[in-house]
Amino acid sequence: MCGIIGILGRGPVAGQLVESLKRLEYRGYDSAGVATLEGDHLERRRAEGKLKNLEARLRGDLLSGHTGIGHTRWATHGKPTERNAHPHVTDNVAVVHNGIIENFRELRAELEQNGANFASETDTEVVAHLVESYLKHGYSPQDAVKALLPRLRGAFALAFLFKGHNDLMIGARRGSPLAIGHGDGEMYLGSDAIALAPFTDTITYLEDGDWAVLTRTICVIYDSKGAVAHRKTLKSGASSLLVDKANYRHFMAKEIHEQPEVVGQTLARYVDMAAKRIALPFELPFDFNDIKRISITACGTASYAGHVAKYWFERLARMPVEIDVASELRYREAPLRKGDLAIVISQSGETADTLAALRYAKAQGLHTVSVVNVPTSTIARESETVLPTLAGPEIGVASTKTFTCQLMVMAALAVAAGKGRGELSDLDELKLVGELIEVPRLIAAAFAIEPQIEKLARDIAKSRAVLYLGRGTSFPLALEGALKLKEVSYIHAEGYAAGELKHGPIALIDESMPVVVIAPYDRVFEKTVSNMQEVAARGGNIILMTDATGASEATVDSLVTIVLPDMAATFTPMVYAIPVQLLAYYTAVVMGADVDQPRNLAKSVTVE
Structure with a gap:
């Protein structure tokens, strides 16, 4: 996750910028600059690699300015080179950026037609050139940023400096976090309180869609409509060693809201944004054509990520997939074919059952891939190949952002498998990667x-039990929704394939039973509607999570409809995870539960 810092100081700020960037190293980066x-x-100084390289550059080429911005970059568009490192600078503006500008190709083509010369491969540079073009047409810095923001698609945080304006900095956020720090005759911008x-x-x-104009003594915040907005000023307990809750009541809420950013960062690790192609960060030590079967193993939420991935691998790559709960696989002595592929998924990389399953697969001669959030963990170290998620620290016991990041990694791997096996054409890959690139923006939009x-949630909190239904990739999401509700609110919940309703669960339906139906408008939507009709006929209280088309087509009584953004059907679980997680979170809050540390649960389960 890229890190941003900006300082309107009373003395030279370059050293302070670097020291602050060191506190953002946990986010991951491959170049830095100020x-x-x-x-x-x-003036600008940049360096490839770690901050020590930037420090060495600054020792040999001093900066003395009292106003500055700094950045640690995790490469998205373009390789991790000094040329692509931030800040990006034109004649009159410097900018740093965290996130993804989805429509940068169109913007770049327009700017190049008008004479702009680009020095990097990044999406960020279009932001600098667009603002520059407005400035040259007589716009003030504030008006230039105001004109810029509606033209950008994607999730981002931005910080700007302007030539000739020593007492001005402008920041903006959509999806990615950004905070303002208030000092004595100084003002700051940062990715987080740390x-x-x-x-x-x-x-x-800053709240989503906000942008702010800062001087050393004044901070004016505007909302997405351009109206002056009043946001709370808080006392932060953050230190260089602690992850802060920001302005959220619970880590779980903060981590739910971080998903546009972290899913985008994870996406960028596995996709060439400019070419719209899968670009795994390293060559796999096997050929998908030699794999006859994939075995996916995980526990809890990670296992449901594996369930979703099963649909993707089988549909996109035509590869048979078995998925096992790790605690069962380790004792079942399943026959595994030497040379096949085992994928293990774990947030912590230390889950005892999953580690045992990994060792079992290795002993049977399988290739092993781990999808983990801690690349230094035991599972990562013992795997043949590690595919890290870039979720950052997840403090809440109930997994949220790690789940969607796991899905993003598995989606990219499934597309790579399909392409490698010849099941997907170049055009298929282009289309699917284009859909993946839109996911962070769609997640941000889902928070509406x-x-x-x-x-x-106030009504759900009164329930004794809740049923979740889904078909296709929405079925594992129904399982995950039920698990989340159980974990944090202690309400009994069950997830079922919608087609299984008539084979038993329908006996539970009555007027007191909420039934959450996860049903984007896809090829099985009509079948799901027929299941909803069965629930409505028995007085069940239906909560439908769908898109605008699904909402208009679902003519069912007893209906609360949650309308999510329109999107292609393949990768809906990453977006539909948002209402599922929020429903569990707010229900737990209403019930007064310990959201971040639910009873009897631990973040990393290192015992059987």
Whole structure:
């Protein structure tokens, strides 16, 4: 996850920028840079690799400006080179960026037609050139950013400096987090409170769609409609060693809201954004054509990510997949074919049952791939290949952002398998990767339903049991929704394939039973509607999670409808996870449960 820091200081800021960036190293990065205003002009220093390389550059080529921005970059568009490192600078503006600009190709083509010369392969540079074009047409810096933001598609956080404006910095966020730090005659911008902790504990968090104009003494925040917005100023308990809750009541809420950013960062690790192709970060030590069967093993939420991936591998790559709960596989003595592939999924990389399953697969001569959030973990170290998720620290016991990041990794791997086996054409890959690139933005858009979910949770909290239904990839998501509700609210819940309703669960349906139906408008939607009719006929209270088309087509009584953004059907679980997680979270809050540390549960299960 890229890191951003900005300082309007009273003395030279380059050293402070670097020290603050060190506190963001946990986010992961492969290059770094700073830009400062030296008098009335912009100066920049960048370096590939770790911050020590940037420090060495600054020792040999000093910066003395009192206004500056800094950045640690995790490569998305373009290789991790100095040329692609941030900040990106034009004649009059410098910018740092966390996130993905989805429509950068169209913007770049337009700018090049108008004479802009690009020096990097990044999506971020279009932001600098667009603002530059507005400035050259007589816009003020504030008006230039105001004009820019509606033209950008994607999830992002941005910080700007402007030539000749020593007492000005502008920040903006959509999807990716950004916080303002208030000092004594100084002002700061940062990706999180940890970056700002050395300077101030007085923090204002920008809300989604906000942008802010900062001087050393004044901070004016505007919402997405351009109206002045008043956001709470809080005292932060963050330190360089602690992950902060930001302005959220619980880590679980914060981590749910981090998903546009972290899913985007994970996507960028496995996809060539410019070419819209899968680009795994290293060559796999096997050929998918030699694999006859995939065995996926995990526990809890990670196992449901594996269930979704089973659909993807079988549909996109035409590969048979078996999925096992790790605690069963380790004792079942399943026959595994030497040379096949075992994929193990674990948030911590230390889950005892999953580790045992990995060792069993290795002993049977299988290739092993691990999908983990901790690349230094035991599972990662013992795997032949490691595919890291880039979710960052997840403090809440109930997995949220690690789940969607696991899905993103598995989606990319499934497309790679399909392409490698000749089941997907170049055009198929282009289409599917294009759909993946849209996912972070769609996740951010899905938060529009949050007030409706919060209200609905008050009714769910009165229930003794809840049923979740889904078909296709929505079936594993129904299992995950039921698990989340059980974990954090302690309400009994069950997830079922919608077609199984008539084979037993329908006996539970009555007027007191909420039934959550996860049903994007896809090829099985009509079948799911028929199952909803069965629930409605028995007085069940249906909560439908769908898109606008599904909402208009689902003519069923007893219906609360949660409308999510329109999207292609293949990768809906990553977006539909948002209402599922929010419903569990808000229900637990209403019930007064310990959301971040539910009873009897641990984050990393290292025992049987």
